[in-house]
Amino acid sequence: MKILVIGAGPAGLVFASQMKQARPQWTIDIVEKNDEQEVLGWGVVLPGKPGQHPANPLSYLDAPERLSPQFLEEFKLVHHNEPSLMSTGVLLCGVERRGLVHALRDKCRSQGISIRFESPLLERGELPLADYDLVVLANGVNHKTSHFTEALAPQVDYGRNKYIWYGTSQLFDQMNLVFRTHGKDVFIAHAYKYSDTMSTFVVECSEETYARTRLGEMSDEASAEYVAKVFQAELGGHGLASQPGIGWRNFMTLSHDRCHDGKLVLLGDALQSGHFSIGHGTTMAVVVAQLLVKALCAEDGVPAALRSFEERALPLVQLFRGHADNSRVWFETVDERMHLSSA
Numbered sequence: 001m002k003i004l005v006i007g008a009g010p011a012g013l014v015f016a017s018q019m020k021q022a023r024p025q026w027t028i029d030i031v032e033k034n035d036e037q038e039v040l041g042w043g044v045v046l047p048g049k050p051g052q053h054p055a056n057p058l059s060y061l062d063a064p065e066r067l068s069p070q071f072l073e074e075f076k077l078v079h080h081n082e083p084s085l086m087s088t089g090v091l092l093c094g095v096e097r098r099g100l101v102h103a104l105r106d107k108c109r110s111q112g113i114s115i116r117f118e119s120p121l122l123e124r125g126e127l128p129l130a131d132y133d134l135v136v137l138a139n140g141v142n143h144k145t146s147h148f149t150e151a152l153a154p155q156v157d158y159g160r161n162k163y164i165w166y167g168t169s170q171l172f173d174q175m176n177l178v179f180r181t182h183g184k185d186v187f188i189a190h191a192y193k194y195s196d197t198m199s200t201f202v203v204e205c206s207e208e209t210y211a212r213t214r215l216g217e218m219s220d221e222a223s224a225e226y227v228a229k230v231f232q233a234e235l236g237g238h239g240l241a242s243q244p245g246i247g248w249r250n251f252m253t254l255s256h257d258r259c260h261d262g263k264l265v266l267l268g269d270a271l272q273s274g275h276f277s278i279g280h281g282t283t284m285a286v287v288v289a290q291l292l293v294k295a296l297c298a299e300d301g302v303p304a305a306l307r308s309f310e311e312r313a314l315p316l317v318q319l320f321r322g323h324a325d326n327s328r329v330w331f332e333t334v335d336e337r338m339h340l341s342s343a
Contacts, residue, residue, distance in 0.1 A: 007268070011285035012138030014290070015267055015292055020108070046058065046069075048090075057282065068195045069095045070192075092175065096198070176190070176191040185212060187203060
């Protein structure tokens with residue numbers, strides 16, 4: 001069996017690694033459009049402890065402690081300048097996305113899986129289907145610009161709020177949800193630590209606030225300074241860091257009515273993206289990747305495996321989308337509830 005994986009992010013990497021472990025005689029190649037060092041994002045939230053939770057990708061690394069995972073068991077809500085602290089009811093794990101991706105890539109290489117970066121294959125949009133028994137599309141939401149087959153053309157929906165993904169050296173020991181009014185405007189921050197020295201700080205606001213404050217007219221540095229002033233009580237003098245390619249945008253929900261077509265199968269955000277407010281994107285990528293591995297091991301032949309995979313995966317990702325969409329809409333209409341007490 002020869003498998004091509006398109007996309008060297010968590011979904012494609014976990015699938016490739018686990019598939020190679022289950023079937024070491026199979027040939028698995030990975031191609032990635034970006035260069036090896038270009039990994040966007042700050043921290044991600046995962047479930048449970050490495051080695052103890054199968055949906056935590058750190059469970060599949062030999063030395064996950066090297067990534068300094070941060071364990072979070074409390075949730076902190078700040079509204080009307082009043083903090084409320086409560087248990088999350090589950091153990092969550094924050095980790096640096098860049099470190100996670102590089103560690104998963106190293107794991108794949110150690111298993112004999114080739115990874116080719118800056119691949120022109122993705123620019124042409126022509127897949128070498130004749131050379132492989134299976135092609136796994138795990139290249140994120142950006143595959144919307146390259147519809148490899150009509151059957152796998154995605155449905156795309158944009159949220160109403162603007163958001164941006166920052167990093168900060170301020171450490172948040174809990175999962176933080178902060179509502180801040182700034183004149184007539186409302187800003188929302190989602191923050192948590194993902195290493196010993198850094199935290200993720202996602203900020204969202206309405207289109208009206210974005211236009212009124214002229215954030216879109218500011219440089220990246222000026223925008224970060226403006227937002228840092230809004231959340232100065234939480235940041236305590238620490239600044240906000242941005243990355244090229246992660247500016248203000250509307251959240252894009254990408255979804256499909258099916259997971260596969262012929263030799264092609266979708267994984268991760270290429271199959272279904274979900275709003276960051278529920279923090280399950282990487283977790284879902286791992287779960288669905290494992291379902292594909294199990295289907296390919298259990299069924300006789302690729303067509304039967306992909307049918308079995310779709311029967312199990314599609315209801316799960318549709319449930320994920322439903323929860324994520326409800327959460328996104330709640331935050332998009334939060335202005336209507338800002339007068340309410342958090343008690």
